[in-house]
Amino acid sequence: MFGVRFRFSLLSLLLLPSSLLSAQTSPPAQTAVTQADVKSLQDAIHSAQMNADNAWMLVSAALVLLMTGPGLALFYGGLVRRKNILGTMMQSFAMMGLVTILWAIVGYSLAFAHGTSFIGGFEHVFLRGVSLAPNTDYAATIPEQTYMVYQLMFAIITPALITGAFAERMKFSAMAVFLSLWSLIVYSPMAHMVWGVGGLLNANGGRIPSLDFAGGTVVHVTSGISALVTAIYLGKRIGYPQTNMPPHSMVLSFIGACLLWVGWFGFNAGSALGSGPLATSAFVNTHFAAATAALGWTIAEWIHNGKPTALGAISGAVAGLVAITPASGFVQPFPALLIGLAAGVFCSFMVFKVKSWFGYDDSLDAFGVHGAGGTLGALLTGFFATRLINPAFGPGAATGAVDGHWGQILNQVAGVAIAWALSAAGTLVLLFLVDKTIGLRVSAEDESTGLDLSQHGEEGYDLNS
Amino acid sequence: MLKIEAIIQPSKLDAVKDALLEVGIEGMTILEARGHGRQKGHTEFYRGREYTVDLLPKVKIEMVVLDEMKEKAVNAIGSAARTGRIGDGKIFVSRVEEAIRIRNDERGETAL
Numbered sequence: 001m002f003g004v005r006f007r008f009s010l011l012s013l014l015l016l017p018s019s020l021l022s023a024q025t026s027p028p029a030q031t032a033v034t035q036a037d038v039k040s041l042q043d044a045i046h047s048a049q050m051n052a053d054n055a056w057m058l059v060s061a062a063l064v065l066l067m068t069g070p071g072l073a074l075f076y077g078g079l080v081r082r083k084n085i086l087g088t089m090m091q092s093f094a095m096m097g098l099v100t101i102l103w104a105i106v107g108y109s110l111a112f113a114h115g116t117s118f119i120g121g122f123e124h125v126f127l128r129g130v131s132l133a134p135n136t137d138y139a140a141t142i143p144e145q146t147y148m149v150y151q152l153m154f155a156i157i158t159p160a161l162i163t164g165a166f167a168e169r170m171k172f173s174a175m176a177v178f179l180s181l182w183s184l185i186v187y188s189p190m191a192h193m194v195w196g197v198g199g200l201l202n203a204n205g206g207r208i209p210s211l212d213f214a215g216g217t218v219v220h221v222t223s224g225i226s227a228l229v230t231a232i233y234l235g236k237r238i239g240y241p242q243t244n245m246p247p248h249s250m251v252l253s254f255i256g257a258c259l260l261w262v263g264w265f266g267f268n269a270g271s272a273l274g275s276g277p278l279a280t281s282a283f284v285n286t287h288f289a290a291a292t293a294a295l296g297w298t299i300a301e302w303i304h305n306g307k308p309t310a311l312g313a314i315s316g317a318v319a320g321l322v323a324i325t326p327a328s329g330f331v332q333p334f335p336a337l338l339i340g341l342a343a344g345v346f347c348s349f350m351v352f353k354v355k356s357w358f359g360y361d362d363s364l365d366a367f368g369v370h371g372a373g374g375t376l377g378a379l380l381t382g383f384f385a386t387r388l389i390n391p392a393f394g395p396g397a398a399t400g401a402v403d404g405h406w407g408q409i410l411n412q413v414a415g416v417a418i419a420w421a422l423s424a425a426g427t428l429v430l431l432f433l434v435d436k437t438i439g440l441r442v443s444a445e446d447e448s449t450g451l452d453l454s455q456h457g458e459e460g461y462d463l464n465s
Numbered sequence: 466m467l468k469i470e471a472i473i474q475p476s477k478l479d480a481v482k483d484a485l486l487e488v489g490i491e492g493m494t495i496l497e498a499r500g501h502g503r504q505k506g507h508t509e510f511y512r513g514r515e516y517t518v519d520l521l522p523k524v525k526i527e528m529v530v531l532d533e534m535k536e537k538a539v540n541a542i543g544s545a546a547r548t549g550r551i552g553d554g555k556i557f558v559s560r561v562e563e564a565i566r567i568r569n570d571e572r573g574e575t576a577l
Contacts, residue, residue, distance in 0.1 A: 241514075244516045244517070244518070246509060246511050246516050246518075247511060301510075301513065304513060305510045305513065305515075307510060309510055309511070311511055311512060312512070315512060348513070351512050351513060352512070352513030353513075356514075365512060
């Protein structure tokens with residue numbers, strides 16, 4: 001086949017008119033550059049940029065799934081008792097399936113179609129019109145299907161984060177219904193308000209322009225607040241806090257947390273929606289904040305308990321990643337270090353002290369890390385955001401307080417307040433409905449047997465086989 | 466015939482096994498065990514919460530020996546397993562009525 005084609009092209013070369021040959025070898029005349037040439041050059045450049053951006057965005061989408069896929073499942077799985085590991089991992093995995101299906105049917109449309117300032121419409125139901133051409137409302141250099149699947153990965157991890165608050169005591173069926181509905185009632189509207197075209201909090205033209213680069217409010221505040229509400233609604237695990245409930249495998253949690261750290265590069269740097277310098281900025285900030293947050297939590301714990309624990313170090317890193325999420329594409333690297341440090345200290349305080357003061361059983365600290373860290377990060381974004389990194393409000397316009405735009409902090413407060421209110425209200429309504437129909441909590445007997453056997457009929461560890 | 470049961474620190478298992486082989490004791494059974502004596506466990510910290518772990522991992526070694534081997538075996542175990550700190554473990558010695566080799570139904574001391 002190759003030989004035939006080669007001989008054919010050799011033949012056509014010999015048959016070329018001599019005039020054309022001489023035109024190719026001598027320098028082209030000025031007049032030879034036509035409108036068509038410019039157009040084809042522009043097309044080639046555009047196509048090259050699209051391919052470069054698309055490559056990074058597809059990798060980013062895969063990295064964000066990695067955060068739920070093995071990352072969160074292992075992180076949470078290691079933190080529960082051994083009789084609940086499969087039940088816990090299945091909760092994250094179920095989101096990978098259920099939210100995907102809902103996203104295709106209506107979730108993406110409710111988040112990103114044209115609609116009101118609170119929620120998207122039905123324009124993209126069943127992915128109608130979501131093609132391989134870019135949607136210039138969001139990302140002009142990647143296929144809209146890439147944007148859609150990238151955003152889907154965020155929609156998957158957000159409800160999965162909540163599962164940490166009700167670990168070891170919710171029915172699988174109730175969890176599946178509650179979190180599926182949650183992704184439509186809470187996640188899609190919040191994503192629309194912050195990122196959707198015409199959204200209330202959209203930095204680009206919203207009535208209250210708030211800055212949220214990669215989901216500090218959309219992902220972490222919503223999941224964290226819903227986690228707190230769920231933990232309180234559901235009540236404590238039997239025996240909490242008198243009985244010891246230590247993590248059954250710190251090794252699994254350690255691997256999970258490190259996968260989260262790596263996956264977060266897709267989460268934050270991918271939120272640049274392209275492979276340009278803004279992605280680099282978000283990448284560097286993400287990494288920096290994780291490092292100082294691990295340090296901050298570890299030092300706080302060392303002082304508090306006398307020892308620097310592995311669980312403290314990895315929890316701190318996650319807290320820093322949460323806090324830098326809204327800021328990652330708006331701040332300079334040194335403020336990122338500060339945001340991380342603040343998150344490490346603040347979240348450890350929430351987990352060590354505030355949780356026991358109030359006595360709620362946020363089993364794996366979804367509120368203490370995501371709710372607290374997300375809120376802190378969203379507020380600090382208003383302080384540290386600078387036009388030098390991202391002129392989000394137009395060329396030359398001040399973005400955050402460091403640029404002199406102190407009012408941005410108020411916009412951030414409004415964004416956080418709306419996220420708190422929507423999450424708390426939506427979660428309460430859904431919990432009530434599911435509780436009255438399916439029933440939320442496993443029986444006391446099933447709880448002591450463990451979710452693995454009672455909900456799934458299998459065991460994570462069969463040491464006799 | 467005597468049964469010697471020794472509960473020791475897991476880290477001392479190899480040293481004790483070698484010491485027993487050296488004094489001529491050939492058969493033993495090792496069990497992984499959990500327990501505590503006066504040592505009463507230790508504390509662990511997970512996200513700022515203090516947990517008391519009172520059942521600690523131990524290794525239990527069991528063997529049945531001829532009466533005259535008692536002192537040799539006990540000394541071998543004691544000197545190999547001793548660190549001098551609390552939690553080193555204990556040795557119990559008790560009388561055994563009968564021993565049977567399953568393979569050929571040998572009875573008594575020859576079955577050891």
